[in-house]
Structure formats: structure tokens, C-alpha cells
Amino acid sequence: MTDVLAERFAALNETATGDWLDVRRRARRASLRVAVPVAAAAAAFAAAAAFAATGGWVFSTHDRHVTATTHLTLAGHTYDVSLTTIGGRRICFRLTAPTGTRSACVDRLAPSSDQYAGLPLAVPGGHIWFGVTVGFARKIAITNAAGDTYSSPTVAAPRGTKTPFRYWAIGVAGTARSFTMYGAGGRSITDRIPKR
Amino acid sequence: MLSLTMGPLEQLYRERYSGFRNALAPVVGSNEAAHDVVQEAFAIALRKRNELRAHASLAPWVWQIAFRLALRERKRARLEELPEDLSILDPERDPGLAAAIRSLSPRRRLIVFLRYFAGFTYPEIAAALEIGEGTVAATLAQAHAALHHELQEVAG
Numbered sequence: 001m002t003d004v005l006a007e008r009f010a011a012l013n014e015t016a017t018g019d020w021l022d023v024r025r026r027a028r029r030a031s032l033r034v035a036v037p038v039a040a041a042a043a044a045f046a047a048a049a050a051f052a053a054t055g056g057w058v059f060s061t062h063d064r065h066v067t068a069t070t071h072l073t074l075a076g077h078t079y080d081v082s083l084t085t086i087g088g089r090r091i092c093f094r095l096t097a098p099t100g101t102r103s104a105c106v107d108r109l110a111p112s113s114d115q116y117a118g119l120p121l122a123v124p125g126g127h128i129w130f131g132v133t134v135g136f137a138r139k140i141a142i143t144n145a146a147g148d149t150y151s152s153p154t155v156a157a158p159r160g161t162k163t164p165f166r167y168w169a170i171g172v173a174g175t176a177r178s179f180t181m182y183g184a185g186g187r188s189i190t191d192r193i194p195k196r
Numbered sequence: 197m198l199s200l201t202m203g204p205l206e207q208l209y210r211e212r213y214s215g216f217r218n219a220l221a222p223v224v225g226s227n228e229a230a231h232d233v234v235q236e237a238f239a240i241a242l243r244k245r246n247e248l249r250a251h252a253s254l255a256p257w258v259w260q261i262a263f264r265l266a267l268r269e270r271k272r273a274r275l276e277e278l279p280e281d282l283s284i285l286d287p288e289r290d291p292g293l294a295a296a297i298r299s300l301s302p303r304r305r306l307i308v309f310l311r312y313f314a315g316f317t318y319p320e321i322a323a324a325l326e327i328g329e330g331t332v333a334a335t336l337a338q339a340h341a342a343l344h345h346e347l348q349e350v351a352g
Contacts, residue, residue, distance in 0.1 A: 005308075016213065018209060022235055
């Protein structure tokens with residue numbers, strides 16, 4: 001009988017993955033109930049987008065969209081990189097090169113950890129890596145197969161911008177082999193990047 | 197791409213998110229409201245994780261937070277504390293089971309949901325509801341018997 005019950009409940013169980021980044025974002029807020037009217041008020045004033053620049057990035061906000069834009073040079077080519085986070089979960093990216101533009105939106109740069117998410121796009125001579133972090137990471141360093149290390153600070157959006165993320169982008173020659181996050185206090189976490 | 201070692205709370209979330217949501221949905225009336233409750237409960241747990249006693253089990257602790265939030269949602273909607281109509285969300289998907297569930301007391305229904313939606317062990321149910329494991333075992337045995345009887349009648 002127990003197994004029959006388990007089977008019948010299992011048939012009703014709807015599986016979903018949830019959204020851990022959203023949990024972390026909520027944890028940063030004092031109260032969801034207080035924040036909801038604030039968000040509503042922010043939306044009401046969203047007709048005019050706000051712009052600000054910090055750390056080589058230009059940020060613009062509109063409603064729940066936060067767009068961070070910067071440019072990188074790799075192997076003599078210059079790329080415009082744009083990351084748009086939407087309400088703490090959906091992330092859109094765009095890479096503009098002289099040869100054209102590539103863009104996509106994903107619900108998560110999966111599989112993401114509770115600390116960061118990142119994505120490489122192959123370009124002539126290497127890869128443009130970009131993504132977001134939450135938590136302690138203040139610098140990202142990527143080492144390639146030749147042992148060369150490329151790093152970039154993670155950049156927070158200007159004060160008052162409603163996003164839990166810090167943004168980063170790095171041009172890496174060749175293929176990346178390891179990824180390290182550094183905290184402000186010197187703490188670091190290194191992860192090997194599996195061969196593709 | 198890359199992933200770091202997950203903390204225990206994140207691991208619990210990733211393993212049990214669906215179970216928590218499915219078990220809370222009958223309490224708050226929809227999967228969407230249940231999602232919001234689960235998200236907020238884990239956010240509170242994340243903020244207060246240092247308050248968890250060393251010997252306490254994580255899942256029951258988060259469940260207690262989530263269930264309190266769910267009851268608060270009901271109160272806001274001017275509904276009674278533990279709903280008499282607590283049942284599976286879409287009864288038409290398994291009318292027999294829905295009818296069998298309705299034959300149980302709300303308290304027993306909750307224990308059944310914790311067991312079969314949230315995947316709680318007997319000790320976790322006991323901790324979540326602050327009752328003895330023997331009570332959980334006895335209640336589930338009674339619930340199984342009652343459901344068995346009801347399901348046979350429906351089938352017959």
C-alpha cells in the first residue's frame with residue numbers, strides 16, 4: 001500500500017529546479033514585504049532610464065533590467081560586451097565585434113554555483129569570458145593552457161541599482177584551464193575548467 | 197560551466213525545492229504562491245543559518261520557517277489556520293487519491309504531504325512538527341489504512 005501511495009503521489013509531483021540566485025537576492029533584503037512596494041515604486045519611475053559609469057563599465061537601468069557594457073581587446077580585435085540581468089534571474093549577453101553581433105538570453109548561465117556564473121564565447125585568437133558573481137568575489141582570474149593568467153575586477157553596479165550582481169569580462173588568449181575568484185580579504189577559490 | 201562546493205542549505209534547496217513547493221502548494225493554494233513561500237523561507241534560513249542549533253536537522257528547520265510563512269499568507273487572505281480543505285492542488289489529476297486525502301484530518305494530510313511531496317523521513321517529520329517519531333509512524337500507518345480503505349471504495 002505504501003508503494004502504491006508513493007507511486008500515485010510521485011505522478012502528481014511536479015519537478016522544478018527553483019532559483020537559488022533569487023534566494024540569495026532575497027536574503028540580502030531585509031524584508032520581501034517591504035521591498036515589494038519599493039519595487040513597484042521603482043517600476044513607476046522607470047520610464048526614464050538611468051545611466052552611470054563605474055570601473056570601465058557603463059550601467060543603464062530600466063525597470064528591473066540592469067545592463068552593464070564595457071569593451072575588451074583581444075588579439076588586435078576590439079569587442080563590445082553587454083550583460084543584462086533581469087530581476088536577479090534572467091541574463092542576456094551580447095558580444096559585438098567588427099564582424100557582427102552575437103547575443104542570447106538564458107535563465108541561468110548553467111550550471112551556476114552560489115557564487116558566480118560565467119560563459120566563454122570563442123573569438124579569433126581565444127575566448128571572451130563574461131559573467132556575474134554574487135558574494136565575496138572581487139576579482140576573477142583565468143589561466144589558459146599556456147599558463148598565462150588574465151584577470152579583471154568584478155564591478156558592482158552604481159549605488160542604488162537594484163541588482164545583487166557584480167559584473168566581469170575577460171579576454172583570454174587560447175583556451176582557459178582554470179578559474180579563480182579572489183575576495184577582498186585575500187580569500188580565493190580556484191576551479192579547473194573541464195576540457196571541452 | 198563551473199561550480200563550487202555547495203553549502204548545505206543550497207544543497208537542501210536543490211534537492212528539495214520541488215518537494216517543499218509541492219507540499220506547500222495545497223496550503224497556500226497555488227504553485228506560484230508556494231514558490232514565493234519557498235524562496236522567502238530559504239532566504240530567511242540563509243540569513244539566520246547561524247541560529248540553527250548544531251544538532252538540529254536542516255530540512256525540518258527550513259520547513260518550520262516555510263510553514264509559518266504559508267500560514268501567514270493564509271491569514272492575510274483571511275483563511276483559517278490549518279485549512280479544512282487542504283488537498284492536492286489539481287484533484288482532477290487523481291480524483292481517487294484526492295477523495296482519499298479528504299477523508300483524513302488536516303493534520304494527517306499534512307504529514308502525508310510531508311512524506312510524499314517533500315520526501316521527509318520520519319525523524320524529519322517529527323522534528324518539523326515537533327512531535328514524537330512514534331506519533332509520526334502511528335499517524336502515517338493510520339493514514340495509509342484510511343487511504344487504502346478510501347482508494348478501494350473509489351476503485352470499487
